[in-house]
Amino acid sequence: MxxxxxxxxxxxxxxxxxxxxxxxxxxxxxxxxxxxxxxxxPMPDGTIDECHDEYLLAYANASLAFADAFDLCEKTANETKIELSIDEKLERMQIELGASEVCGNLQICDTLENNLDYFQCISDNGSRNLDILTEITFNATSAQTRLREDYDEVYRTYLLCTLDAQRTYMEELRQAYRELSQCRDEAYDYLD
Known part of the structure; x- marks a missing residue:
């Protein structure tokens, strides 16, 4: 009890x-x-947490958009049909024909047994071969220069595209940070 x-x-x-x-x-x-x-x-922890959650979401979205834009720039550059200023096949065929002619001229001389005839043949064909090789050099250099310009144009377009993607990405990150700062300021104003 x-x-x-x-x-x-x-x-x-x-x-x-x-x-x-x-x-x-x-x-x-x-x-x-x-x-x-x-x-x-009470401390508005939920509000500050929400600020950071929104920032992380904006950051993730900006990063995904940048990756997509960058991939699109690369895909566009890879799929671009280059309008070449030269006929690659024709230029290459002319160089190969010239090289074959030079080799043929030297092979003809190899068939001669007499040294005097052999040296005379090399001397005569050497001058012709020098003209052919000089023309091959000029044509190849010209074709390479024009082709390089065509490829550089594609690269320039790709580079400008990726720069635009980077600028957009950085602006979106700055905007997300501005919004985070403003959100945090408003949360701290609540405390005052």
Whole structure:
């Protein structure tokens, strides 16, 4: 029986303590509002977290958009049909014909047994071969230069495309950061 009474007294004491605590909390809250203290104002952690969540989402979206734009630049450059300023097949065929003629001229001389005739043949064909090789050199250099210009134009287009993608990406990142800063400022203003 005595344990039942002790339990009832303990329950009564606990109830009184709870009421007293609630009463004191109410007084503190009233005093806080009356004197302008805001130490009981909850921190807006959710708001700051939301700011950072929005920033991370904007950052991820900007990164994905940049990757897609970069891939598109590369794909476009790879699929671009280059309008060549030269006929590659014709230029190459002329060079190969000239090289064959030079080799043929030298092979003709190899069939001669007499040294005097052999040296005369090399001397005569050497001059012709020099003219052919000079023309091959000029034609090949010209074709290479024009072809390089054509390929450079594609590369220039690719480079400008990727630069635009990078500029857009950086602007989106700056905008996301500005929005994060503004969101955080508003959250901290809430605390003041």
């Amino acid at each position: 005595s344990s039942v009474r002790q339990h009832e007294r303990l329950s009564e004491t606990t109830c009184r303590h709870m009421l007293l605590a609630l009463f004191m909390l109410g007084i503190c809250a009233a005093r806080t509002q009356a004197f302008g203290f805001d130490w009981l104002t």
